[in-house]
Amino acid sequence: MNRRYITRRVLYGIPLILGVTFVSFLLMVYFGPDKTYELLGKNPTTEQISEVRRALGYDRAFLLRYGDYLRELVTLDLGLSDSSGEPVSVILKRTLPVSIALVLPGFILGNLMGLALGLLAAWYRGKWLDKLVMSASVVGMSVSFLVIIIGLQILLCTPYGLNLFPVRGWQVHDLGSYLYYVTVPTLALVLVTLGYNTRFYRAVMVEEIERDHIRTAQAYGASPRELLFRHVLKNSLIPVLTRIMFSVPFVVISGSLLLESYFGIPGIGLVTFNAITSGDQPILKAVVGLTGVLFVLALTVNDMLYSLVDPRVAKP
Amino acid sequence: MSTPALAVHDLSVRFKTGADSRHAVDGISFSIDAGEATALVGESGCGKTITALAILGLLPDSGVHVESSAIEINGRDISGLTGSRRREVLGRDIAMIFQNPGTALDPVFTLGRQISAVYARHCGGGKEHIRQKVIESLEAVGFSQPQDIAAAYPHQLSGGMRQLAMIAMATVCKPAVIIADEPTTSLDNSTRAVILQQLERLRTLHQTAILLVSHDLATVRQSCQKVMVMYCGRLLEKTDCESLFSHARHPYSAGLLSCIPQISDTRPAMINSIPGQVPAAGEFPPGCHFAPRCPRVESMCNQSVPALDTDKQQAVACFRPL
Amino acid sequence: MTGTTWQRLKSDPLGVGGLCVVVLFALVALCVWSGLLGQGWSEVSGERWENASSDHWFGTNLLGQDILQRTLFGTATAFEVGLIVTACSTILGTLMGALAGWYSHSWLDELVLWLKGVLDSIPFYLFAAAVAFALQGNPWAMHLAMIVTFWTTTARIIRGEVMRIKEREFIEAARAIGLPGLVTVFRHVLPNTFHILLVQGSIVFVAAINTEVILSFLGLGIQDGVSWGLMLAESSQEVLAGHFGNFAAAGGSLFLLLMGFNLLADALQDALDTRRAIR
Numbered sequence A: 001m002n003r004r005y006i007t008r009r010v011l012y013g014i015p016l017i018l019g020v021t022f023v024s025f026l027l028m029v030y031f032g033p034d035k036t037y038e039l040l041g042k043n044p045t046t047e048q049i050s051e052v053r054r055a056l057g058y059d060r061a062f063l064l065r066y067g068d069y070l071r072e073l074v075t076l077d078l079g080l081s082d083s084s085g086e087p088v089s090v091i092l093k094r095t096l097p098v099s100i101a102l103v104l105p106g107f108i109l110g111n112l113m114g115l116a117l118g119l120l121a122a123w124y125r126g127k128w129l130d131k132l133v134m135s136a137s138v139v140g141m142s143v144s145f146l147v148i149i150i151g152l153q154i155l156l157c158t159p160y161g162l163n164l165f166p167v168r169g170w171q172v173h174d175l176g177s178y179l180y181y182v183t184v185p186t187l188a189l190v191l192v193t194l195g196y197n198t199r200f201y202r203a204v205m206v207e208e209i210e211r212d213h214i215r216t217a218q219a220y221g222a223s224p225r226e227l228l229f230r231h232v233l234k235n236s237l238i239p240v241l242t243r244i245m246f247s248v249p250f251v252v253i254s255g256s257l258l259l260e261s262y263f264g265i266p267g268i269g270l271v272t273f274n275a276i277t278s279g280d281q282p283i284l285k286a287v288v289g290l291t292g293v294l295f296v297l298a299l300t301v302n303d304m305l306y307s308l309v310d311p312r313v314a315k316p
Numbered sequence B: 001m002s003t004p005a006l007a008v009h010d011l012s013v014r015f016k017t018g019a020d021s022r023h024a025v026d027g028i029s030f031s032i033d034a035g036e037a038t039a040l041v042g043e044s045g046c047g048k049t050i051t052a053l054a055i056l057g058l059l060p061d062s063g064v065h066v067e068s069s070a071i072e073i074n075g076r077d078i079s080g081l082t083g084s085r086r087r088e089v090l091g092r093d094i095a096m097i098f099q100n101p102g103t104a105l106d107p108v109f110t111l112g113r114q115i116s117a118v119y120a121r122h123c124g125g126g127k128e129h130i131r132q133k134v135i136e137s138l139e140a141v142g143f144s145q146p147q148d149i150a151a152a153y154p155h156q157l158s159g160g161m162r163q164l165a166m167i168a169m170a171t172v173c174k175p176a177v178i179i180a181d182e183p184t185t186s187l188d189n190s191t192r193a194v195i196l197q198q199l200e201r202l203r204t205l206h207q208t209a210i211l212l213v214s215h216d217l218a219t220v221r222q223s224c225q226k227v228m229v230m231y232c233g234r235l236l237e238k239t240d241c242e243s244l245f246s247h248a249r250h251p252y253s254a255g256l257l258s259c260i261p262q263i264s265d266t267r268p269a270m271i272n273s274i275p276g277q278v279p280a281a282g283e284f285p286p287g288c289h290f291a292p293r294c295p296r297v298e299s300m301c302n303q304s305v306p307a308l309d310t311d312k313q314q315a316v317a318c319f320r321p322l
Numbered sequence C: 001m002t003g004t005t006w007q008r009l010k011s012d013p014l015g016v017g018g019l020c021v022v023v024l025f026a027l028v029a030l031c032v033w034s035g036l037l038g039q040g041w042s043e044v045s046g047e048r049w050e051n052a053s054s055d056h057w058f059g060t061n062l063l064g065q066d067i068l069q070r071t072l073f074g075t076a077t078a079f080e081v082g083l084i085v086t087a088c089s090t091i092l093g094t095l096m097g098a099l100a101g102w103y104s105h106s107w108l109d110e111l112v113l114w115l116k117g118v119l120d121s122i123p124f125y126l127f128a129a130a131v132a133f134a135l136q137g138n139p140w141a142m143h144l145a146m147i148v149t150f151w152t153t154t155a156r157i158i159r160g161e162v163m164r165i166k167e168r169e170f171i172e173a174a175r176a177i178g179l180p181g182l183v184t185v186f187r188h189v190l191p192n193t194f195h196i197l198l199v200q201g202s203i204v205f206v207a208a209i210n211t212e213v214i215l216s217f218l219g220l221g222i223q224d225g226v227s228w229g230l231m232l233a234e235s236s237q238e239v240l241a242g243h244f245g246n247f248a249a250a251g252g253s254l255f256l257l258l259m260g261f262n263l264l265a266d267a268l269q270d271a272l273d274t275r276r277a278i279r
């Protein structure tokens, strides 16, 4: 790998990280709710007020406060939750694994199936199979995540349907119970992402299949399997990897937010949902800031992966 | 007479667009002997690339209709082959060199990988043997450091070097026939000479039959023995190079020749550049397709299509040849 | 839109179907706005959870309100959200994209790209929550959050198109006459991107309606009135007890409208041949 390339990528990430943290700082700390009076008794004196404001850091200069926020994010010393009094970092450490366990199978399946269907549709582009797959994906894209969740719940978790799985909860202690609780959320995640994924992957694959070098390989007797799995897939690795890297934070956060608040699963999504409804600022600002930073880091790593995959990037 | 290396009988290609279908290639026949280079020349859009792709069976299977009574390589008909039976032939008995070396090679594999994949597929053998063959074929096209080239990715080489590597890939299994579709069009003059020289050398060395598709008559004169002039999907003149350049019989061939300055000096200038444009496929006139642009047109030309008088040594499809 | 585009659109049955569905819903929204339909959405007109009947086509909800009336009113809400968000984010995205594209590779371009990068890095629902947090109960927080995040895609597309069109001759000509840069952008470049905006607009519309549902469920969405999202949130409690009225009415309408828009956007994309730009 090329060192200059890596340095450039990392440098490029810094303004983005500053921007992301600055936006979260502005929205949630600077313009966020003023907690002075929540912490004071009735009829506070001026001294009491200014004391609390000093304790909360409200009297410090704008940039210093932003600096404080950055320091909190870097040291992971994120303060105490307003509602439970527990340290935010402890809460996050406890809930993140649950969320990952919840969304990972759906995320992987959704991408694999999308990739497979996209490849299939691209190979048979213009034929009936392509049309079938593409029509189905438009239907899939038109169903709201919430409708999918409620619909699956009726079908699989209630006596009005098959009644096979739990309505809500997360009592996971072994593989059996994991599958018991994870199946319906996984299906929901797959259904909601499959349409978009299939369309995206099909477009990528069609572009790759129509490249000149595919025809060359064909002219030298490469079988369809070689064409697809050697030439097309390896060339499309960059857009595919990018999409996967890009969507990780979104699926983990957005997916778990809805799934966990709906199914009552104690992951980071439920914590965030509760923080939204109760206005728990320390949790919210930590979650928003950290996901932003993680996302930018993922982007940077992704750019570096390019150079492993694509010789054109590695050796300019 | 010995069997020709490549014999094409009555090849037609039709594109289906909506309800109607149009001929891009219309009943052409020709043959090339081993060790012989034949040129296919004609203006852009006349169907040269389509002809080449049709011979290899590389046209898409929907929207296109390919027909022929036979396409024979060393006497074996390959026109009916499909699936793995056809793939066996491609690259082993017949190989193609493409016009644009910049995009024709896979950017994410080294040249060595791409060439050895072809050899392994068709000729097999151990790893070391395959590697040896790849190095040999790279050496044969004139690379002095074949190992380095084998380890390189296409983007690391110049256009001319990529095209040489492409030729190495085409010759690694020593096919009987090589189709080169404008192999030098995208290259500069000196590189062009190198490429043509290497093709020429390999042709005499392995007795390969070469079909060279080209716009460039100077190139053709230099490196081919026979030449076929194509217009609107049909062959208008088919002869050996010398006869064509000394005396073109078809008015269209004469027009093409007059476009090359040094040749038009030696003969009475008839058309300096051919006026008018190539009609799009499907908008061909009913009689001789060249009639709208032909200086020798007469009433008969618009009524029926002149056939190629293949019994003659210098065959032409014209009612009033020069 | 030119005549041939219209011809092509008309010859695409799926596109025509999508257009009909969208127009139908738009008419319902118009009727609601002009007071002809859905006015009884907050009236208690029956018992709680009545089954479907000729009085209440989809039954009633927990409070005894007629679900049909609420669905009709929700159509207007969906269009209100969709139109406001689409219009504002398209204008914003066009302006930003045009500026960035015209002054490409300048500090202005870098700034717009940086802003886009920053906004794209924050998961959307979290951003909406943060905006709601900062605005503390403002009913426009949801609209604002969507506008501020949705403009980036439009800007990216317009930037690319402006950079492409900039090279063309008639722009050169306009420059030669001495028209100042920005005037040239608005007089000559932007009209050439109208078709792309049309397609991208319908994609944003879909995203806005879809997002409203999720945000309303999370309690970050519509605050006055009723929306399909609120109805679905309501139904999440009811379906366990076997009351499917809210779910069927809101979920079904949502699906139909989104499907209509998706089909229309696809057909438009084909008819206007904008696939290259949008991707």
Ligand SMILES: Nc1ncnc2c1ncn2[C@@H]1O[C@H](COP(=O)(O)OP(=O)(O)OP(=O)(O)O)[C@@H](O)[C@H]1O
Pocket (backbone or CB within 6 Å): B015, B024, B042, B043, B044, B045, B046, B047, B048, B049, B050, B051, B280, B281
């Ligand atoms: N997919 C297609 N559908 C319809 N017509 C096609 C299609 N592909 C090619 N054609 C037509 O077939 C004709 C022959 O094309 P071809 O590529 O063989 O020309 P060519 O002689 O190789 O030209 P050039 O010198 O530019 O490479 C063209 O007139 C073209 O319009």
Ligand code: SF4
Pocket (backbone or CB within 6 Å): B251, B252, B288, B289, B290, B291, B292, B294, B295, B296, B297, B298, B301, B306, B317, B318, B319, B320, B321
């Ligand atoms: S047949 Fe007639 S029109 Fe055609 S080339 Fe000969 S003279 Fe010209």
Ligand SMILES: [Mg+2]
Pocket (backbone or CB within 6 Å): B048, B049, B050, B181
């Ligand atoms: Mg060609």
